[in-house]
Amino acid sequence: MKLFYSNNSPYARKIRILIDEKKVSATLEKVVLADKNCTIHEYNPLAKVPTLIANDISIFDSPVIAEYVDQKSGLPYLIPSDFDKKILVKRWEAISDGLCDAAVAIMLEKRKPLSQQNTDLFEKQMRKIKLSLEWLNREMEGKEYYLENKFSYADIAAGCALGYVKLRYPEIDFENEYLSLYRLYELLMQRSSFQTTAPEPYL
Template structure:
């Protein structure tokens, strides 16, 4: 198996962490999506990462890859087989991905010439970020991990989203505004898988 990823993609980081946690033998190949010679579209017509290639089949996007990797690698499962628990995990992943989507939308808008930037985009997307952080902060409460206090893919997804938000918007004061998430992120960063895949500033 081969996983295509880009360095600071929070979506790809989720899969890299899952692979690390479950000790799955995978070849990692970093790509630069902005490179005009990047041929990633040959594996995914949407030209987005992550992509998991197994023989002649490519799997995308991150929620689908996560299901495949977790199921195929066997116990201990980080996405529960129990339906109700699985929905809770996938729900947190959806919030995490939406948080990343909003963060990326602001970043892309900032890349436009100042005269063409739309302040409504900034306000709308930042509102999504703050409301999502507030909801996640309330739901984690004072638990070490989200799902019954046990480490799961929900924590991986949200941990990657928090890492990306902290990278792009260091002005957000997690310790004072979202203390429960601050503690969750601190706990996750003790894990080797999170340390090895930490976002690199300005990339």
């Protein structure tokens, strides 16, 4: 299988971490989305990363790719097969991805000339970020990992969102405002899969 990813994409980082954690044999191809010669649209009409090529089809978006990679790579499964547990993990992924969506929306708006920027958008998206962080933090209280205190794809999804929010908003004081998330992120960053995929400033 082949994964197209870009350096700081939090959605693609989830899959890179999953591939690493599950020791999947895959080719990782970095693309630069802003590059005019980027050919990602040939594999994904939405021209987004991550995109996975496997068994002669392209697979997107990240929640679908994660299911595919986890199922095809065998034990240990990081997305539980038990339906109720799986829903817990997938809703964590939904909040985490939504957190990233809000952070990306603000970043794209900031790239516009000042006169064209929509200040209502900043407020609306920032509220989503704060409420989601509060929500995730509450759910993590008293736990080491989210699901049954065992490392799972829920932690990967939240960890990637936290990494991205920390990159874009270094001023957020996680240790004082979201202590349970702070602890989770510190724990995750001890894993080599998180260290080798950490987002880089200014990319």
